[in-house]
Amino acid sequence: MLRFVLQRVLLALPTLLLVSVTVFVLLRLVPGDPAALMLGDLADPQAVAALHADLGLDRTIGEQLLIWLGHVVRGDLGHSITNGLPVLPLILDRFSVSATIVVAAVVLATVIGVPAGLVAAWRQNGPLDLATVGTATLLLSIPSFWLGLLLLLLFGLELKWVPVVGYVPFAQDFWAALLYVILPVATLVLVEMGVLTRMARSSTLEVLRLDYITHARAKGLSEGRVLLRHALPTAFAPTLTLIGLILGNLLGGIAVVETVFTLPGLGRLMVDAIYARDYPVIQGCLLFTALVYVVVNLLVDLCYPLFDPRVAA
Amino acid sequence: MLGTFRAVLLGTLAAAGLAAGTAQAETLRIAMNADIRSTDPGVNRDENTDTVVLHIVEGLVGYDEQGQPKPLLAEKIALSDDGRTYTFTLRDGVKFHNGAALTAADVVAAWKRYMTPALKWRCLSQFDGSGQTRIESVEAADPRTVVFHISAPSALFLSTMARPDCGGSGIYHADSLNADGSWNKPIGTGPYALAEWKQGRYVELKRFDGYSALSGPADGYVGDKTPKVDTARFVIIPDPAAARAALLAGDIEIVSDVSASDYKELQGNPAVTTASSPAMGISGLLLQTRDPLLKNPDLRLAIATALDIPALVDAVSEGLAEPNNSIVPLASPFYGAVEKRGFTHDPAKVKDLLAKAGYKGETIVMLANQRYKSMYDTAVLAQAMLQAAGINVDLSVMEWGAQLDKYLSGDYQMQAFAYSARLDPSLGFEAVSGDKDQQPRKVWDNADARTLLEKSMITSDGAERQTLFDQLHALFIADVPMIVTHNGVELAAFSSKVEGYRPWPAARPRLWMVGFKG
Secondary structure, rough: OHHHHHHHHHHHHHHHHHHHHHHHHHHHHHOOOOHHHHHHOOHHHHHHHHHHHHOOOOOOOHHHHHHHHHHHHHHOOOOOOOOOHHHHHHHHHHHHHHHHHHHHHHHHHHHHHHHHHHHHOOOOOHHHHHHHHHHHHHHOOOOHHHHHHHHHHHHHOOOOOOOOOOOOOOOHHHHHHHHHHHHHHHHHHHHHHHHHHHHHHHHHHHHHHHHHHHHHHHHOHHHHHHHHHHHHHHHHHHHHOOOOOOOOHHOOOOOHHHHHHHOOOOHHHHHHHHOOOOOHHHHHHHHHHHHHHHHHHHHHHHHHHHHOOOHHO | HHHHHHHHHHHHHHHHHHOOOHHHEEEEEEEEOOOOOOOOOOOEEEOOHHHHHHHHOOEEEEEEEOOOOEEEEEEEEEEOOOEEEEEEEEEEOOEOOOOEEEOOOHHHHHHHHOOHHHOOOOOHHHEEOOOOOEEEEEEEEOOOOEEEEEEEOOHHHHHHOOOHHHHOOOOOOOOEEOOOOEEOOOOOOEEEEEEEEEEEOOEEEOOOOOOOOOOOEOOEEEEEOOOOEEEEEEOOOOOOHHHHHHHOOOOOOOOOOOOOOHHHOOOOOOEEEEEEEEEOOEEEEEOOOOOOOOOHHHHHHHHHHOOOOHHHHHHHHOOOOOOOOOOOOOOOOOOOOOOOOOOOHHHHHHHHHHHHHHHOOOOOEEEEEOHHHHHHHHHHHHHHHHHHOOOOOOEEEEOOOHHHHHHOOOOOOOOEEEEEOOHHHHHHHHHHHOOOOOOOOOOOOHHHHHHHHOOOOOOOOOHHHHHHHHHHHHHHHHHHEEEEOOEEEEEHHHEEEEEOOOOOOOOOOOOOEEOOOO
C-alpha cells in the first residue's frame, strides 16, 4: 500500500511541473498588462514602467519562470500583485471556505443521490424510476448560478429565512456560519445530486443484471439485503470515481456559487486574480487546484478496494 | 414541516444576533464590488481603496462637489505673488484617531514619505518634476503653518493634491507606520477610524468621536463630515444582482452604483430610496488618428455625424444621462455655451463627407468589452447607427484587460471607452492629449492643443482658463480624435430607513452625514 502511495505521489510531480510551466507560459500570452490594470487609466507611463520593474515583469519569461519555480520548490508561491499579501496563506484561507461548502455539499449529495439511484434502478421503468430520473435530469440541467439566485430570492428575499450576503467562519460563530452556508450548500447539493443519482442508477442497473445477484436472490435473500449487501458496494465503486472527480472539480473553486452568495472562496479569488492579471495568485491557485485533484484522486483510489474486492485482488 | 423549519431557522437567527431589529441597527452597510488593495493612501490603490481610505484620512485640501479644491485640514491657504509658494495654516483643534493633535510636523513627515520614490506613491510624478510641478521643499514654519515651495506656478497644484487617486494626499500620524518605516494602518483625522479589514469580506470603520468637522454643509470631500453612525461597513459583494437582493432583504443599506435598469425598477419600491447625480467620467468612442483609414479627418467627422448621440445616450442610460460631446464634464463649472456645441446627426452630410473622404466601404473594427455594460451598449448602438449610414463597422468584443492593452499601445481603429472622473478639465484634456510617438495611448496629437493645455495648467485665473478650455473644445470637435457621448450618471439606491446619502459627480460614496431616520 505504502509503495502504491509513494508511486502515485512521485508520478504526480511531473504532472504538477507540467501544470506550472503551462500555466505560467499561457498566462503571459494572455493580453492584458497587470501594471496597467492595477494603475488604471489615470496612470502615466513612468508609473507603469516603474511597476513593471518592481513586479519583475521587465525580465524575460524564462527568467521569471525560473525565479518562480525556485520559490515554489521552497514552498513560497510569491506575493499577490494586487494587495502584496503572500499567496499561499491567501489560498489556504480561501480554500477553507470553499472546502467547507464543497465537502458538506458532496457528502449530502452522495447520501441523497446514491440511495435514490439505487432505488430507481431497483424499480426500473416504474413510476418511482421515472420520477427520480426526471428530477435528476432537471437538476443537473439547471445552471448553478440560476438555481443559486432562485434560492436566494426565495429564502433570502421573500421569506427572509437566511441572510442574502456575507460569510461568517465556523470557528467564529457556528450557528451564524451555518445560516450563511445553507443556500450555497443547497445549491451544490441539488446540482450534484442529479449527476450522482443518474450514475448510481446506471451502475446499479448493470450490477443487478450480474449472475451473483441472481444467485443471491435464488438463495432467498430479501430484496433489501440483495440491494444493500450485494448490489450497493459494487455499484458504488464507479460512483466513487465520479465523486472524486466532482470533489476535485469543486474544490478547485466554485466561482459562480461564491460570486452569487458573496463567499470569499478560492474560486472568487481566482476570478478576481484573472481579471487583475495577478499572475502569482493565478499560478498559485491553479497549481494548488492541480494538487487537490491529485490528492483527491489518490484518496479515491485508496478507497476503491473497500467497495470492490476485485481491485484489492 | 415548513413552519417548523422556519421556526428553527429564525431561532438560529436570533441566537446569532442577526434577525431584523437587533443590534445591527447602528451599523450602516454599503455594498462594494471588490476588496480594497491596501490602507496606505494613494499607494497600492484603486477606486474602492480611495473610497474607504478617504473616510479615514484627510489632506490639506479636498474637492468640493464642483470639482474645485477647497481647504480641508487647512484653515486658509496663501499663495505668493510669484505663484511658487503655498502657505497652509492648519485648522486648530484637529486631532488624529489616537488623540494626538495635528501639527505642521505631521504634514511635513507625511509629505516627505510621499515624495520618497521607493514608496511608489501614485502621484509622485505630479510633484517630482516629471510633470508640471516639482516640490522644492516642504517646511513647518511653526506648529500650525506649512510652507510648500514649488518650481513653477501651477493651476493644478491644489487640484492634484486633492485627487482621490492620490489618497487626497492624506495626512496620517507617525504611528501609522511600523518601527521599520513600513505601513501598518492609517491613523488619520477623518470622520471614521479603521476598525477591521476582513479580506474578501468587508472593511469596517468606527465613528471618530473626536472628529473636528468643518462648518457649512457637506460639500464633496469638504464641509461638514460628521459621522452619524457608530459603525460603517463596506461589504464586498461582487455580483450586482446579489447586491440588489441584499438591499431588498435588508442585509445592506446602500448600493452606490446600481444599473440604470435596476434604478428604474427600484424607483417604485417604497422600501428603497433612489438618488442620482451627474458624473464626471468621460464616455465615448476613440478613433485612432494614425490608422491608414481613420487618419482622414473627413471620415472621422462622417462617423461623428452619422451617430444620433442623444438617442444613443438615451438608450445606454435608460434616459437618465444627458449627451455631452465635450471633454469638459456637464457638472463642471467650466462647462459653458461653447462646450455645448458638439456634433449634429445629419445623414445627408454624412454622405458628402464619406464621398469627400473617398470611403469605399472598408471595414472598421470597433473594440468593446462586456465588463463595463455602458461601453458595450455604446459600441453595439454605434455600430448599428454607422452601418445604417453606410459605414462598415465590425464589433470585436474582448476581455477588458485585453482592450486596455490595445488602448495603451494605440493598436486599434476604434473603440468604446470611458475615462474615470477628472475633476479639473485640464486633467480631462491631459488624459487624451499628447504626443503619440512618446505615449501611444494618447488619443489627440495636436501641437496647438498641447500648448493651450499647458497654459491651462499654469494660470489660476478662472476667466483665462475658461477661454483656454473653450479653445481646446473647439479644436477637439474639429479634429474628432474621440467622440465624447456623455458623462454618465451616478445612480444609488438605499434603504428608506437611511437619511443623508447623496451620490455626487466624483462617483465615490461618502458615509459621513449619513444615518438612520428617527
